[in-house]
Amino acid sequence: MELVSFALCPYVQRAIIILDEKQIPHNRTYIDLANKPDWFKEISPLGKVPLLQTEQGVLFESAVIGEYLDEVTTGSLHPKNAFEKARHRSWIEFGSTILAAIAGFYSAPDHQSFQEKRAVIASKFEQLETQLGETDYFASDDFQFIDAVYGPIFRYFDTFELFISDSFFQSTVRVQKYRAKLSERPSVIQAVSGDYQNRLIDFLLKKNSYLAQLINQKAT
Numbered sequence: 065m066e067l068v069s070f071a072l073c074p075y076v077q078r079a080i081i082i083l084d085e086k087q088i089p090h091n092r093t094y095i096d097l098a099n100k101p102d103w104f105k106e107i108s109p110l111g112k113v114p115l116l117q118t119e120q121g122v123l124f125e126s127a128v129i130g131e132y133l134d135e136v137t138t139g140s141l142h143p144k145n146a147f148e149k150a151r152h153r154s155w156i157e158f159g160s161t162i163l164a165a166i167a168g169f170y171s172a173p174d175h176q177s178f179q180e181k182r183a184v185i186a187s188k189f190e191q192l193e194t195q196l197g198e199t200d201y202f203a204s205d206d207f208q209f210i211d212a213v214y215g216p217i218f219r220y221f222d223t224f225e226l227f228i229s230d231s232f233f234q235s236t237v238r239v240q241k242y243r244a245k246l247s248e249r250p251s252v253i254q255a256v257s258g259d260y261q262n263r264l265i266d267f268l269l270k271k272n273s274y275l276a277q278l279i280n281q282k283a284t
C-alpha cells in the first residue's frame with residue numbers, strides 16, 4: 065500500500081497513526097500541495113491528501129481510509145458496542161470541526177477575528193471535556209481509532225503555545241490530560257518528521273495573519 069501524503073496535514077497523520085498502530089507495511093509519498101504533480105491530479109478525485117493506493121484501486125478521505133485499514137487487519141481499533149462505535153464516529157466528525165476552527169484561527173487577519181476564533185476553539189474543547197472520563201485516552205486506557213484523530217489536533221498547540229501565553233486548556237483539565245497522554249504515544253509521535261515544527265512555523269509565517277505577526281514579534 066502507498067499513502068500519498070503532505071508533511072503538515074493532520075488528516076494524513078490520522079492514516080499514518082492507524083497504519084502504525086495496526087503495524088501495516090506501507091510506503092509513503094510526500095507531495096507539495098502548492099505544486100501538485102500531474103500523476104496526483106489524475107488519481108485524486110478531490111485533489112486532496114491523504115490518498116491510499118492499494119492493489120485494488122485508490123481510496124480518498126481520511127475517515128474512509130482509516131476504516132478500511134482497520135477492517136482489513138486483525139482486531140479493530142473501534143469499540144465493539146454499536147452505539148459506542150457510532151458515538152466515537154460522531155466525535156471524530158467533531159474533531160474535523162476543530163481542525164476547521166484551527167485553520168480559521170491561524171488564518172485570522174486581525175486581533176479581533178483572532179480572539180473570536182480562539183474562543184471558538186476553547187468552546188469546542190469545553191464540549192469535548194464533557195465526553196472524557198478518567199481513562200488515559202478518549203474512552204479507554206487502550207488506544208482506539210478516535211485517538212488517531214485527536215493526536216494531530218493537539219499537536220498544533222505545541223507550536224501555538226510558543227507564541228501565545230494564555231492556555232487554550234485552562235478550563236478543560238481532562239482535555240489537557242488527554243492531550244498529554246497522546247503526545248507520549250509512539251504512533252502519534254512518529255506521524256510527523258523531526259522538522260515538523262519548523263515546517264509548520266514556515267507555513268504559518270506565509271499567511272498574512274495575526275498569528276504570523278506574533279511569530280515575527282517573537283523572532284525580533
Ligand SMILES: N[C@@H](CCC(=O)N[C@@H](CS)C(=O)NCC(=O)O)C(=O)O
Pocket residue numbers: 070072073074075076097111112113114124125126127
Ligand atoms: N476531508 C478530507 C480532508 C483532507 C484535506 O483537507 N487535506 C488537505 C491537506 S491537510 C488537502 O489536501 N488540501 C488540498 C489543497 O491544499 O489543495 C479528509 O479527511 O481526508
